[in-house]
Amino acid sequence: MDELAKELGQRLKAQDERLVTAESCTGGWVAQVVTSVAGSSDWFERGFVTYSNDSKQELLGVKQSTLKKHGAVSEQTAREMAQGARERSKGTVALAVTGVAGPGGGSPEKPVGMVCFAWVHKKNLKSETRRFSGDRESVRRQSVIRALEGVLETLAGG
Secondary structure, eight states: OHHHHHHHHHHHHHTTOOEEEEESTTTTHHHHHHHTSTTGGGTEEEEEEOOSHHHHHHHHOOOHHHHHHHOSSSHHHHHHHHHHHHHTSSOSEEEEEEEOOSSSOOOSSSOTTEEEEEEEETTEEEEEEEEOOSSHHHHHHHHHHHHHHHHHHHHTTO
């Protein structure tokens, strides 16, 4: 993770971009990983930890109708989280992550290990859902890695 964060920092700095994060199930872990890189203040703008539905609405502007229709763990919510984070900051690229880390909280429709991501940069908005295995720590760790990889892909135009 550390090498990935360093690579991301180099890319963001070279492209004069600033990252903003919107995290739920990772609880600020993405922000912790990127700020562990010396000089990250040059390219990390801020992080939002929005664990509750209320905080997703208040801080990021996620619509109540989105949460009601799709739930907090959905690509639709992740997309609104990412867009809201970018709009409510000076960041130029944003990531969002929301999921079910476990061990409880899962359902047949949204099992433990299901994590939704979104990345927004300029007019490019991308989202995806992954299913990770392992315990809570493992699901969260894999989510952090995928979130950072997604930023690199987004910056490369992918």
